[in-house]
Amino acid sequence: MLKFRKLNAFYGTSHIIHDLDLDIRKGETFCLLGRNGVGKTTLLRSLLGIDVRTTGTIEFDGADISATPTHERARRGVGYVPQGREIVPGLSVLDNILLGCNARTDGQMTVPQLVWSLFPFLKDHLGRRGTNLSGGQQQQLAIARALATDPSVLVLDEPTEGIQPNIVEDIEKAIVSLNRDHGLTIILVEQKIRFARTAAHRFAILEKGRVAASGTAADLSNDLIHRHMGL
Numbered sequence: 001m002l003k004f005r006k007l008n009a010f011y012g013t014s015h016i017i018h019d020l021d022l023d024i025r026k027g028e029t030f031c032l033l034g035r036n037g038v039g040k041t042t043l044l045r046s047l048l049g050i051d052v053r054t055t056g057t058i059e060f061d062g063a064d065i066s067a068t069p070t071h072e073r074a075r076r077g078v079g080y081v082p083q084g085r086e087i088v089p090g091l092s093v094l095d096n097i098l099l100g101c102n103a104r105t106d107g108q109m110t111v112p113q114l115v116w117s118l119f120p121f122l123k124d125h126l127g128r129r130g131t132n133l134s135g136g137q138q139q140q141l142a143i144a145r146a147l148a149t150d151p152s153v154l155v156l157d158e159p160t161e162g163i164q165p166n167i168v169e170d171i172e173k174a175i176v177s178l179n180r181d182h183g184l185t186i187i188l189v190e191q192k193i194r195f196a197r198t199a200a201h202r203f204a205i206l207e208k209g210r211v212a213a214s215g216t217a218a219d220l221s222n223d224l225i226h227r228h229m230g231l
């Protein structure tokens with residue numbers, strides 16, 4: 001579904017991702033792991049075409065999207081839940097969700113049923129400002145906004161980082177359900193090894209912008225984690 005080939009990524013003259021080859025298969029949950037600063041977010045931004053210069057190719061469903069504008073990648077089916085959520089201040093919960101609809105190809109400007117079934121509480125808060133929700137609720141809102149784009153692949157950057165524990169479980173369940181019950185391909189940057197092992201079919205550990213180790217969830221041994229992540 002997604003193929004990165006000889007991907008290099010730069011901020012100005014800082015070279016962050018080096019000759020990276022990676023395949024994401026349709027229907028899987030793929031987990032990106034690694035210490036802080038190794039380039040996980042930069043890899044996601046390269047996929048979305050946000051704020052980073054790249055060389056090499058990114059193939060999505062058979063087409064090279066590496067020079068395609070961000071909004072067009074969203075229209076093709078890449079949904080993004082950024083680190084820090086980026087809820088738009090001043091907009092209501094409903095309007096934050098509907099922002100996602102702009103990327104739809106079918107012109108629908110309604111909240112997908114899936115959002116209500118995963119996050120029913122949002123219905124009771126539609127008129128509130130999105131930024132007035134708690135951190136965990138904002139994260140759910142950010143996922144709802146990404147789902148409103150009608151994605152085939154959902155890209156999530158540390159979705160439970162800094163979230164209150166009672167909501168972490170709800171978010172983790174939603175992510176697993178989106179993959180298993182709704183068929184979305186998931187790319188997940190995650191620091192929580194426990195959740196990575198539960199959710200992921202396959203993983204890659206990055207080190208200094210390169211893949212240092214990869215495999216199936218069963219290959220994600222304590223030894224690998226210790227060696228490459230110091231945990």
Ligand SMILES: Nc1ncnc2c1ncn2[C@@H]1O[C@H](COP(=O)(O)OP(=O)(O)OP(=O)(O)O)[C@@H](O)[C@H]1O
Nearest residue numbers: 011014016034035036037038039040041042043051
């Ligand atoms: N906008 C930017 N301009 C310049 N350098 C940046 C920018 N964003 C990130 N970097 C640098 O790129 C490197 C990789 O950062 P990145 O955020 O991709 O790492 P990460 O693996 O996602 O880490 P974290 O877990 O801390 O988010 C770091 O050295 C970081 O300082």
